[in-house]
Amino acid sequence: MSSAIIQVEGLGKKYRLHHEQRERYTALRDVLVQQARQLFQGRGNDAATEEDFWALKDVSFEVKQGDVVGIIGRNGAGKSTLLKLLSRITAPTVGRIHLRGRVATLLEVGTGFHPELTGRENIFLNGAILGMDRVEIRSKFDEIVAFAEVEKFLDTPVKRYSSGMYVRLAFAVAAHLDPEILVVDEVLAVGDAAFQKKCLGKMSDVASREGRTVLFVSHNMPTVMRLCRRAILLDRGSIVMDGPCAEVAHRYMNDGKFTGAERLWEDTAKAPGNEFARLLAVRVLGPEGRPAPRVDITKPVTLEMEFRVLQGGQVLVPNLHLYNEEGTCVFVTGDSDPVARNTPRAPGFYRSRVEIPANYLSEGGHYVNAVVSTINPVILHFYERDAVVFHVFDEMNGDSARVDYAGPYPGVVRPKFPWVTALSAPSPAVN
Amino acid sequence: MTPPRQELIIEADRIEQQYWRDLWRYRELFYFLAWRDILVRYKQTAIGVAWALIRPLMTMVIFVFVFGRVAKLPTEGDTPYAILVFAGMLPWQFFANALAESAASLVGNSSLISKIYFPRLIVPASAVVTCLVDYLITCVIFLVLMVYYAFVPDWRVLFVPVFTLLAFAAALGAGLWLASLNVKYRDFRYIVPVIVQFGLFLSPVGFSTKVVPETYRVLYALNPMVGVIDGFRWALLRGEAQLNWMSLGLSVAVTAVLAVTGVWYFRRTEKTFADVI
Numbered sequence: 164m165s166s167a168i169i170q171v172e173g174l175g176k177k178y179r180l181h182h183e184q185r186e187r188y189t190a191l192r193d194v195l196v197q198q199a200r201q202l203f204q205g206r207g208n209d210a211a212t213e214e215d216f217w218a219l220k221d222v223s224f225e226v227k228q229g230d231v232v233g234i235i236g237r238n239g240a241g242k243s244t245l246l247k248l249l250s251r252i253t254a255p256t257v258g259r260i261h262l263r264g265r266v267a268t269l270l271e272v273g274t275g276f277h278p279e280l281t282g283r284e285n286i287f288l289n290g291a292i293l294g295m296d297r298v299e300i301r302s303k304f305d306e307i308v309a310f311a312e313v314e315k316f317l318d319t320p321v322k323r324y325s326s327g328m329y330v331r332l333a334f335a336v337a338a339h340l341d342p343e344i345l346v347v348d349e350v351l352a353v354g355d356a357a358f359q360k361k362c363l364g365k366m367s368d369v370a371s372r373e374g375r376t377v378l379f380v381s382h383n384m385p386t387v388m389r390l391c392r393r394a395i396l397l398d399r400g401s402i403v404m405d406g407p408c409a410e411v412a413h414r415y416m417n418d419g420k421f422t423g424a425e426r427l428w429e430d431t432a433k434a435p436g437n438e439f440a441r442l443l444a445v446r447v448l449g450p451e452g453r454p455a456p457r458v459d460i461t462k463p464v465t466l467e468m469e470f471r472v473l474q475g476g477q478v479l480v481p482n483l484h485l486y487n488e489e490g491t492c493v494f495v496t497g498d499s500d501p502v503a504r505n506t507p508r509a510p511g512f513y514r515s516r517v518e519i520p521a522n523y524l525s526e527g528g529h530y531v532n533a534v535v536s537t538i539n540p541v542i543l544h545f546y547e548r549d550a551v552v553f554h555v556f557d558e559m560n561g562d563s564a565r566v567d568y569a570g571p572y573p574g575v576v577r578p579k580f581p582w583v584t585a586l587s588a589p590s591p592a593v594n
Numbered sequence: 595m596t597p598p599r600q601e602l603i604i605e606a607d608r609i610e611q612q613y614w615r616d617l618w619r620y621r622e623l624f625y626f627l628a629w630r631d632i633l634v635r636y637k638q639t640a641i642g643v644a645w646a647l648i649r650p651l652m653t654m655v656i657f658v659f660v661f662g663r664v665a666k667l668p669t670e671g672d673t674p675y676a677i678l679v680f681a682g683m684l685p686w687q688f689f690a691n692a693l694a695e696s697a698a699s700l701v702g703n704s705s706l707i708s709k710i711y712f713p714r715l716i717v718p719a720s721a722v723v724t725c726l727v728d729y730l731i732t733c734v735i736f737l738v739l740m741v742y743y744a745f746v747p748d749w750r751v752l753f754v755p756v757f758t759l760l761a762f763a764a765a766l767g768a769g770l771w772l773a774s775l776n777v778k779y780r781d782f783r784y785i786v787p788v789i790v791q792f793g794l795f796l797s798p799v800g801f802s803t804k805v806v807p808e809t810y811r812v813l814y815a816l817n818p819m820v821g822v823i824d825g826f827r828w829a830l831l832r833g834e835a836q837l838n839w840m841s842l843g844l845s846v847a848v849t850a851v852l853a854v855t856g857v858w859y860f861r862r863t864e865k866t867f868a869d870v871i
Contacts, residue, residue: 191781247868251604251711254865260604274709277630279637291626292710
């Protein structure tokens, strides 16, 4: 028996881009006009309006049974196209996929849910859509209902459900699928934190205990790192890297526009800025004072920015804006020096540093926007988005804020505060 | 021991190999989609299924008035005009609904099509089946009408299922064409109501085929519903409406061509549905 449950060879998918059309579907009129035009002008003229676009090109890989593989990449890297090909939603242009097992796809939670139908009816309908038969759904019905925690609302149309209940029910049906191969898109980005945790638990169960093969697409690096041992990095339709999850994730974080932990602008004329100030460098420094793309959550991180003041006369405040992978602003921090914030800076080279204490940031990727601004009136001299990026990881050795808890840990920041819990005398209110 | 595995090879130009087997495997989905449409159809309506009765009944009353009383068109033998009209109404309503529903079905289920794999043929086919249920409900009115006019059909009534099947094939064939064209060219969203509207008058619904001049009969029979409606009248009106074998044959042939090419065109374009819908 070959151990590869999924074999992909030279897979490619080509889309034709129509430059003139804005809408995805064609109007018959356009086709007729074009046909008429061709009749008079001859063929070969339409090259200007059409362009081939390879959403996926020459992709080959193998997945063994029981593997949990993360597929990562930026928007437009071809992740969704790959999933759609694997799940037969669309056909490949070239190449071959060999699947040795039943595939279930979860590209979206609640596909095919009908708002007018009740929870009970939708369980059956959605189950059938996902490829279960009636006997199978019936045998898992109670389990699904219990997992979704919607017992009381089974006979209510789902259009009256809260969005949380809706998502829970939808995921519960999908989670009880019994395929050999489970293909999951970023469906876990929905629902409340507690339910997400439950889903992640269910997913790891599916993989580890039941020996299922899971392909998991996500932007959420901590989730991918927790679930997958192996990851495939896609960029512009091709596989850039395929290997152990941590290494691939690291590569991804430092890929392309993410120049990594250090970014320099050698030519001042082209550097971000204006006639008053120009950005020269931004760095993420680890505890040793060297640029560090990966930072231990239990160690402090120093962010450093170098800039040049070309003209005096302006009060310049260097500040840094930190964003996480979900695009949420973690915080904005600026130099609040009481003298500098009231005094124009003299021309010259400056270096600003700020230390973020240990056990303060959350796990995952962090993007640093570097800014020099004047407060009154507000002028942004430069605002460099995603100037540097770094990844905070947790060794899980018990020193971090999570202590011994290994599950998903919500929060934009994860400070470790001094807690005191001790036996005390009962307060007077208690009798 | 490993459980029996389902092997699947997806290749650039060979994706269709397991198509018919898949169609069988997904029969549950077929059933559930039809069930969903039936369940949803009359939800949050005050009189529910009664709508399936009111529409053909109203049309019949109007047709009896316009064609029978105002235009004074002849009936078949001594059949009450209402029965004549209703015998045409039955298959026509089914065909018209099935055509409209199946033509719109793919676009209406676009979220399913772009997110999940299943043989796409299921969607328009289950739309037609859903209309079959309405058709069966309408048959009840016909029974009531027959009781009212004390009109009892003879053994020919056994052929009604055959002609129902013919209407089914015609609706599905045309529906498949329109559904797949509609995915790419949304123009067909506007064409379908026109077909249904004109078809009502181009088919012998409100009148008997015998009022159509002989010279146009062949041309007329190219409309597949002519054969179906004539067949229904023959089967329901105790043979008082003559069955013209030539025109029935022509309608059957047109239906066959529609159905075969419908499936062929649908299968040919189906692969790209998810990309263009």
